[in-house]
Amino acid sequence: MTVRTRFAPSPTGYLHIGGARTALFSYLYARRHGGDFVLRVEDTDLERSTPESVNAILEGMTWLNLDYDEGPFYQTQRMDRYREVIDQLMATGHAYYCYASRAELDALREAQMARGEKPRYDRRYRDFTGTPPEGVAPVIRFRNPLDGEVVVEDAVRGRVVFQNSELDDLIIARSDGTPTYNLTVVVDDWDMQITHVIRGDDHLNNTPRQINLYRALGVTPPQFAHLPMIHGPDGAKLSKRHGAVGVMQYREDGYLPDALLNYLVRLGWSHGDDEIFDRPTMVQLFDIGDINQSASSINPEKLRWLNQQYIKNLxxxxxxxxxxxxxxxxxxxxxxxxxxxxxxxxxxxxxxxxxxxxxxxxxxxYEPLTGYDPGALAKLDDDAPKILDALAEALSDDAAWASEAALDQTAKGVAEALGFKLGKVGPLLRLALVGQSSSPSLGVTLSLLGQAQAVDRVRALKTHLVHP
Structure with a gap:
């Protein structure tokens, strides 16, 4: 059997961090087992789905380099197939027309809540054989089994049992004929031969309904793995108040895609005490069975640390x-x-x-200096102009630019010749070069700027001090 996973976002906004983790886990599982990773865009919510959101999802996937083998497939291009399956369910008696109006359902809900009951559809049209009421465009509901149970052998949560008596007859087609999520996802995963569905545990309650649909269609369901939620540092549900929640915001905030993937893979998955995983190592080690059942919390400082490791080591x-x-x-x-x-x-x-x-x-x-750090300027004394003159003269000698080490030695030589410690010369030179008293080593900083620009900036600071 070829392992086939999928990532199936709804294009109603950006690619959020939870979705990116789901995509990553699905990608890694497929890659580890030599399988296929499919991208599907679930865009049947015509009121909320937008082309901009589709582009945001594709942009996020591209930036993270989560390359998919098939897709993107769009549900809006598969409407004929959904209608075909709905007709099949109607023909086999697994679905029926429901003529309950909105007012009728609202009244039912209010009555159930008043009695302290869980509000749900009471199947009043399940076996209806009378004359349909006028003026009501019916929905189509799935005829869920009334007894028995659905057992979900979840790869993360273990064995989860649902009683069919607790499940209602879900709508699979709206009154305008458009299919609903639970129907389309089953048809898509069936047609695309998905073997493993890895998704957030907010979908767990949909799973028994979908398994019953698979059974009605005579199809073996895929293996399910429901991922725990991601929380903010305070343990609350992740939201914008915790910082970036969209993938591309992390790019704007200066994070590398490899660092973000490493961070995401550790949100709920671990391999010993290891913290840093490059992509080949993730593929080699990742296994669904190692995913934690409890929710994960984001840690911005951990991400900052990881990002620096990648800046240093890539x-x-x-x-x-x-x-x-x-x-x-x-x-x-x-x-x-x-x-x-x-x-x-x-x-x-x-x-x-x-x-x-x-x-x-x-x-x-890359740009001319527009000023100097006021705090650093305030620390300078009357020796600064003399030191800058000596530095400009020394750096004008081509021999000083033989190497970064030679440039370091040139600065030290100026300090020694004037009878000062390098601690007095170095910060002044940095201030002249980059406008502040901190930078990489003097040799590196000088080398990055080049001789002509470095000498000009040293002289410019001297002029600024003498003629402010």
């Missing part, structure tokens, strides 16, 4: 692809400069946690 050229995107967002075109962003990744990897931070640090290397 090939700089790979990180630079994302850095270029962030530079563009702050109005910098790195293609207009000879400075490769990959060099900045190497220089700043130990100093930043996100690419937003790195892009901000990169600005002085």
């Amino acid at each position: 090939p700089p050229e790979q990180v630079a692809v994302e850095l270029r995107w962030h530079l563009g967002r702050i109005g910098i075109d790195p293609a207009a400069s000879s400075l490769d962003p990959a060099r900045l990744v190497t220089a700043y990897a130990d100093r930043v946690h996100t690419l937003v931070e790195l892009a901000a640090q990169a600005r002085p290397y």
Whole structure:
């Protein structure tokens, strides 16, 4: 049997973090077993589904590099197939017309609640043989079994038993003829030969209804695995108040896709005490049986830590692809400069946690300085102009630029010649070069700027101090 999993989002908004984790787990399970990963867009909710949301989902999947083998399939393009299956269920007596009006159902609900009963449809038209009431466009309901039980052997939660007597006759076609979720998902998973359905546990209550539909159609249901929810750091349901919940917001906040995937895989899954998993390792180790049954809580600091590990350890050229995107967002075109962003990744990897931070640090290397850190300026004394003159002279010598080590030695030489410690010269030089007293090593910072620009900036700070 070929393992086939699917990710089936509804395009009613962005690709949220819970959906991305579901997609990742489905992707990893298929890849580990040499199977197929299918993308299906469940867009039958015409009032809420939008092309913009479809694009947001596809954009998120592309950014995360969760490549699918088939799809995207769109439910709105499969309406004829759904009608065919509905007709089949009607013909075999597994479905029936229900003529209950909205007012009738509202009255039923109110009466049941007044009696302290669980509100649900009472099957009043299940065996109806009379004349249909006028002016009511009927829905079509599934004739759920009245007795027996449905056993869900869930790969995460274990054995879950539902009594058929607790399940109502769900609507499978609305009064306008459009199919409902529980019908379309069964038909799609059947037609697409899905073997494993991995989804959030908010769908668990739908599962016995769907299994009964499979049985009515004479189809073996897939294996189900229901993932626990993701909570905020405070244990409450994840929401916007906890920060980013949409995948692309994480990109905007400066996270790498590999870091986010590593973070997501650890939300509910573990392998010993390991924290860092590259994609091949995830594929090799991932197993549904290792998913925790309890809900997971996001930890923003853990994600920041992971992101820095990936900035430090991924090939700089790979990180630079994302850095270029962030530079563009702050109005910098790195293609207009000879400075490769990959060099900045190497220089700043130990100093930043996100690419937003790195892009901000990169600005002085691509744009003219617009000012100096006031706090650093306030610490300067009357020796600063003399030191800057000596630095400008020393850095004008081409021999100083033989290597980054040579540049470091040049700065040390200036300090020694003037009788100062490097701790007095270094921060001043950094202030001249990047507008603040902190940066990578002097040799690296100078090398990133180049001789002409470095000397000009040293002289510019001297002028600023003498003629503010």
